[in-house]
Amino acid sequence: LAKTTQPISMDSYEGQEVNITCSHNNIATNDYITWYQQFPSQGPRFIIQGYKTKVTNEVASLFIPADRKSSTLSLPRVSLSDTAVYYCLVGDLNDYKLSFGAGTTVTVRA
């Protein structure tokens, strides 16, 4: 499983765009990049997943450069309810398990 490094915390204000970059220098050819969100005392919730270039859904965008050694989760126009821990996970999707790191605690202020 590729090791990931992401900032411990980030602060933002309502209406701003939040970009969280995750480093995964030893990503393997078969690995995908997945982001989860976790609110306090709740289970992790899938946000977005990609292999390369850009993926966008109704919640976020994921930017992956050509070398795939990093990825950036972009949350557009955050609100207070986006305050959560965001996890970057890298692995072969045929792996049975997910390996979570410490994640990035995003705090959105009014």
Add this chain to the structure above:
Amino acid sequence: EPEVTQTPSHQVTQMGQEVILRCVPISNHLYFYWYRQILGQKVEFLVSFYNNEISEKSEIFDDQFSVERPDGSNFTLKIRSTKLEDSAMYFCASRRGTGWAETQYFGPGTRLLVL
């Protein structure tokens, strides 16, 4: 939208007692998981289950732990003799299949407190 459910939401038990945590995965999912999260720490994988057998387990999942799918809908985690350090949130997750589009869906968790 279908979701994973877990019961109970909270469980308090005495050290040495047995507990059973229950999960109802999403109905057409075939892969089932248990994770735990000790307060303030990261989410840790415990076990995965497919086709009525354990696929993989972590070193945390020792002989005190067992999993079972007693019927077509429930998936349980049993801790035979709880220890203080078993206090944590326990999350069940399920996945429809393998492949890049298949993600794991987590339940809301059971908060276990061992006294």
